[in-house]
Amino acid sequence: MTNRDLLLSEAGKLGLTFAKNAKTETIQKAVDKANIEATEEKAFIDAGGSVEPAEAVPTIEEITDQIEKKFAAKFEMEKAKMQANMEVNIATKDDKAGAQRATIGQAKLRARKEALKLIRVVITVKDPAKQSWEGEIISAGNDVIGEVKKFIPYMNAEEGYHIPQIILNVLKDKECTVFVNRKGADGKMLKKAKQIKAYAFEYLEPLTPDELTELGRSQTDRQALD
Known part of the structure; x- marks a missing residue:
């Protein structure tokens, strides 16, 4: 097994992956850096510290669900607004119709009074x-x-x-x-x-x-x- 193979094996244990044409020097630097970070983290934990888990990256399904909920809430708000406007328009039309009927009734009373x-x-x-x-x-x-x-x-x-x-x-x-x-x-x-x-x-x-x-x-x- 060559030194490159040993280096790639160690990189794999550290969770590192590289392209097949990656330079050995690049792999070595990454492995060394990972080893240093692992050593520092172990020393920190041994000294009584704690490592916060990395924030989870939301999945596509979770992002889609959030978007759907957001637009659903907005849709319901717009729907309620449109319904309220519709009710106002209907009430306004009813008021106008009532006023028109009252006007016609008054005109008939005036006409009757004039005729008699x-x-x-x-x-x-x-x-x-x-x-x-x-x-x-x-x-x-x-x-x-x-x-x-x-x-x-x-x-x-x-x-x-x-x-x-x-x-x-x-x-x-x-x-x-x-x-x-x-x-x-x-x-x-x-x-x-x-x-x-x-x-x-x-x-x-x-x-x-x-x-x-x-x-x-x-x-x-x-x-x-x-």
Whole structure:
């Protein structure tokens, strides 16, 4: 066995490994250094000292596990944040929807109030076919307030009559046909059909509560006399 072989054998006992083409001088230096360190360590231990074990190097599996745990915690945090934002958005949408419903409800109330507002008028019937009528039932309505029906008297020249705005609008839109005399091309009088408004209106100030009470009393008295 050559000196190199003996040197490699000693190196192996010390836990040293070398490439096949390593120089003998390099191997010798490493073996000498290892022997010195081993001697110093033994002397230190013999003197009552202790050698701390080298810190263990984590394995690939341990490193992978740590990374997975780290990202799992971050994922759960982001998930919780996204869920919280989603709940806030849903609550905000619900609030907006509620506010919109409230706005629509308020608009309907205003429209109903406006449609049923009472207007005091004196009605003049211009429709020739209704000159002798005491009145008629007028109906009006829409999707907001539904249908409104009311008997509208035409014999109210003195004190007027309170009519809901929506029914007054219907009366204002009504037209009738009348015939008027006009000269023809030959100078003779001819009857021509003409469309006119069926009613004319005189608008009065609304009656006060006391005036309404007095009006009701007088109407009752007149009915008793009739």
